[in-house]
Amino acid sequence: MTDSNLTRRGLLARSGAVAGAALLASVAGSVVLSTPAYADSAATTPTGEDIREALRRYETNRGRVRSGKPSPNGWEMEKRTDGGGSVWTRPVPGTPLDGVAVRIGEVEAVLVHVIRRFHYEIDQLRKGEVTGWRSPGKVRKGLPEGNQASGTAVRIRPEFYPAGSTGGFFPHQLLVIRDILAELDGVVRWGGDDRKADESLFYIDVKPGDPRLAALVEKLRTWQDTPSEGAGTPVDVLADDRRRAAKALQRSQRS
Structure with a gap:
């Protein structure tokens, strides 16, 4: 909507x-x-x-x-999901997940892409290992996790990568994470780069109406219609051009 x-x-x-x-x-x-x-x-x-x-x-x-109140990334927090607002439980094709509660539309397209690449290239996910929306009363609104209340963030395996801890991913897994972020043109931020590290957290890092989000979703839709493109298609994360883009974005987001 x-x-x-x-x-x-x-x-x-x-x-x-x-x-x-x-x-x-x-x-x-x-x-x-x-x-x-x-x-x-x-x-x-x-x-x-x-x-x-x-x-x-x-x-x-x-x-x-x-709620009338924004989450840290500027999107309005909602008090419930699957209840007539903008946050609904959506499927994640190609995974065993029952679905994830996210803001439908452009945000959904981006976060589902993140989850699918994680599943295909980092480690296979099981039911219950991804959390999307959470009630505004159950998140720390001043931290990036507050973005979950607006349906613009997901936690992937929070039990494996608890907030405040680092080093949860192997080097080759980190390469994939960096590649995913670069592929999404900086529209998504990884909580592992935040001052208070939260390695399970991935969230939209642009405000509503930012043209970068619409441009990215158009790219993702094009990939869906193109053979050998998009999530599930093997990519060489060590390719020079991909590594350059990943390193440049890492420097930018960490700064």
Whole structure:
């Protein structure tokens, strides 16, 4: 869900406009049309009142979800997941994970890519070894872990790599981590580079609306449609160009 979609719905609600099939096509699959008010009458064409009621229900539920407060990276923290907000449990293809709660859309695409490369190239993950969203009341909001409350961070095997400890990864695993970060153009930061090290933590390191995020997601989508590209495709992390990019980003993020 994007802010632009929410704005569009707000305008439709205020104007009371109902454009029949064109309106349905524009909002099909949205949270508004997936609310119980609409689902009960999904077999029929909704009236203007149906849509206004769905919007009222949506806005009421949204108030229960939104916190109005940003996580350290600037994204709004949410009070619940899978409840009408922007954070939902999403699948991680190619892994045995049941899913991970992350902010849907662009953030989801990036963090799922991180998890998949970790699984394929560092160590195979098992169910329960990745944690996404956590309640704002259960994270230290002043630390990068607070980004979990906005659905923009994941912890991979936190029991293996507890916060405050270092040296949890073997050298060849660190090479892969550095390669992943460079491949993602610095949009993701690794907690192992933070002042208070947190080697299980990976989080979005740009604010909402940063064009680098949209550009990266477009690159990832292109890889999905291209044979021998993307997560799961063997890469030479020791290749000169990849190592140069990884080292340059490491210097930049550590500074």
